[in-house]
Amino acid sequence: MMMNSYKILFCPFYCFLVLLLSGQTGMQAEARHLNHHLLTKLFAFGxxxxxxxxTRKGEGGSWIEPYGITFPGKPAGRxxxxxxxxxxxxxxxxxxxxxPYRLRKKMASHIKYGMNFAxxxxxxxxxxxxYPNMTIQIDFLEQLIKQxxxxxxxxxxxxxxVAVSGNDYNFYLATNGSIQDFPSFITSxxxxITTNLIRIQKLGVKKIIVDGLQPLGCLPQTTVSSSFQQCNSTFNNLVLFHNDLLNQSVTKLNQENNNSIQILDLYDSFMSVLNDSLTHNIQNSLKPCCFGVSSDYNCGSVVSNEKKYELCDKPKSAFFWDGFHxxxxxxxxxxxxxKATNVLHRLLWAEGFV
Structure with a gap:
């Protein structure tokens, strides 16, 4: 999501991953063996x-300070x-x-680990x-296969x-899409997404993880209206509708393809952390660490060499970085x-892995 487009993009609308539960040591070792010897690449879209x-340098956003302040210590496109x-x-x-796909020629030796098209x-x-939508991102992989x-x-x-975090919905709202027609747009x-998943499978990928939408109504860009005190239930209900449709679609695809797709339940995982933030050493659950001094500015905004944003003292104590992420x-x-959901374990051990 580009920072200078905050009012339009909703990069983030409406688990992980997993070592086996403690006590299952033998299967843990076998899973690690599979990971090391068979899983050689990760491809990402979204x-x-x-x-x-x-995203390109010189356009602000993820390439400006203070992005990357924790890792790698400077702006690096995250x-x-x-x-x-x-x-x-x-x-x-x-x-x-x-x-990143953009760096594939400069870092050719790293191609062996996969590629990020997001x-x-x-x-x-x-x-x-x-920037290219997901259809074009998949085109990029298809071209590399042909080459x-x-x-x-x-x-x-x-x-x-496959990461879909809500930009389509934010753009829909920004272009005067009606609430009445929102369910129809969510369906589309x-x-x-389903079409994209099928296409990726046809390229030869046997294992796919797709994220469900996070609670859009809890993002700081939304909760700012309540001084970062409460989530917007209307937005979150729309997210739940999206996630329900996605679950139905993936269930059907898995019946046809041996459970080769797993959903990362970002909604429940986000909400679990936000509702029990102190357990995770999170002091600020809804308030972002980095934000503009007014609604005219964003995290990283600088005008005439003057910072127009505020930065919290301890990013490690905040759940949200900026208005969306x-x-x-x-x-x-x-x-x-x-980790406790075992979703990646189910992905690795589903029939048809090899």
Whole structure:
């Protein structure tokens, strides 16, 4: 999501991953063996929740201070103070985080770990962002396959992340879409996600994880109207409708393809952390760590060499980084919460892995 488009993009509308539960040591070792010897690549599609550097420098947003202040210590194209969703999935899979598509020629030696095609600000359909939507992102992978950059074996032994975090819905609202027609539009978005999942499968990917929408009504850009005190239930109900449709669609696809798709339940994991933030050492659950001094400015805004944003003292104590995105601490808390769902374990051990 591009920062200068905050009023238009909703990069983040409406688990992880998993080592087995304690006591299942033998299966843990076997899962690790599978990860090390068979899973060789991670491919990512989507928006700023997955983007690790595809947006261009010089356009602000994820490439300006104080982004990246926690990791790697400077702006590096991630929409956070540090690591994002893709990094934590790669960590679980014991893979290096896949290189951004934009850097594939500069970092050719890293292609072997997979590739990240996600661009902040994009959706499954066109948004106000000029970056490629998910259909075009999948085109990029298809082109690399035709160019023999990746083989059938590479695709078969990979996991693909599909991150859809709400830009389509924000763009719908920003272009005067009606609340009455919102359910119909949500249906069209989920239908397009389904089309994308089928297409990725046909490219030869056997394992896919797709995220459910996080609680849009709890994002700081929404809760600012209540001084960051409460979530917007109307938005969250729309998110639940999206997630219900996605669950139905994935269930049907899995009946046809041996449970090869798993959903990351970001809604429940976000809400669990937000409702029990102190357990995760989160002091500020809804208030962002970095925000503009007024509604005219965003995190990182600078005018005439004067900072127009405020930065909290301890990003590690905040769940949200800016108006839309979690901090690294926030993502880590979500990751820790999602481990108990065994979703990635189910993905790895589903019939047809090899």
């Amino acid at each position: 928006d700023s929740y997955a983007d690790t550097g595809n 929409w956070s103070d540090g690591r994002v969703l893709t990094d934590y999935i790669a960590k679980y899979l014991r893979l290096k985080s896949p290189i 661009f902040g600000g994009t959706g499954v359909f066109n948004t106000s962002s000029s 023999k950059v990746y083989t059938a074996s590479d695709l078969s032994n990979s996991v693909t992340l 978005v989920v239908n397009q 979690p901090t690294q601490a926030g993502w880590h808390a979500v990751y820790s919460k999602l």
